[in-house]
Amino acid sequence: MSNQDTKTISAVETTFDILSALTKLEPVGLSELATHLDLPTSTLFIHLNTLVERDYVVKESGKYRRSFRFLEHGGSVRHRLDASRLLRNKVKELSDETGEIAGAGIEENGQRVILYRSSGEKAAGDEIPIGNHTEMHWTSLGKVILANLPREKRTSIVEEHGLPKGTDETLTSRDELESALERIREQGYAIDDEEHLRGVRGVAVPIFDEEDKVMVSLGITGPRDRFTSNYMARLLDMLRYTKNEIEVRSQYYEYSTIDG
Structure with a gap:
């Protein structure tokens, strides 16, 4: 050296x-x-x-x-670790309960990155590793984050990465994508209907911090034939429940590390 x-x-x-x-x-x-x-x-x-x-x-x-300023800094580090551990555990719980593939994603450099992933007993052909990067507009995990980013950030991501085609179902028009992202924001979830991989569907929800900024996404994916509208509605209920629990407990971690 x-x-x-x-x-x-x-x-x-x-x-x-x-x-x-x-x-x-x-x-x-x-x-x-x-x-x-x-x-x-x-x-x-x-x-x-x-x-x-x-x-x-x-x-x-x-x-x-x-x-006590040092307590504030230490609490911030512990909050990050506790929130990360909670998210990882919830991904595993979802995969165990549904038998499907559950995952959490983040945005990094304009792409969707798999942060955590867990396969249940019914999961088939899950070859996508943790850390996998792909286009934001291809997957439910990516779209639900993209929809909730500031407009300037969304625009810069699309300008830098474009809207490449994954399958025939991929949104490749900016106008169509903006309309889809607006619906996602209004309804609070995103669906991937074979837009990334043929035969694969997914549903995802955003998880926000205490300042209402999107942190990560949480979703479940599986085969098209099993992921009917009714089945995905049931999965969405589970995701919403888990989302609420993560958001509430994440804020609890923050305040408890400062107060206690």
Whole structure:
């Protein structure tokens, strides 16, 4: 490894050394902390004053301690991990309960990416791996996200990737796609009727964060002959129930990590 690769900023290292020392000693006075770190009190004071001004350290009665701002950052990381674990578990539950292929998708660089996927006992021919990228307008997972993105983002995705044809059922007209996306937004779900793969249908719902921005999609796919309108309506009820549970519990994770 070259020296360029190992260069660090000494002032930042000092700040982290101070925070590590506070973990062991807080609340602690300036002189005691300077002795522990073998730093001049003048240098230490500047670092501490900066941390106090940025609300990462609190000074009370001449002693210093870390602020609850670190709890906020730690809670944010835990929230992300908990929400991800919840989504993965719900995908597995859906596949177990329906026997079909359940999956969760996200948008990345204008494409639909499979985040989680689980095959039930009735699933057949599932060769699409986790991490698979494909066109947003081809699948129910992709369309339901695309429909709920800001207009500018939707436009940029279509301009960059175009509307290539997957099957004879694929929407390849911008006007037709916009009309379809408007219906998806109004009804709250998307259907893939052999638009990506012949003989395969799917239904998906969007999952929103607390700011009503679409995060991921959740869907179920299977063979055309089994995925009749009535059957897909039952699957949609299950997806909506799971969607609501994920959204509520995800917000609970966020607030509980801050409050508790």
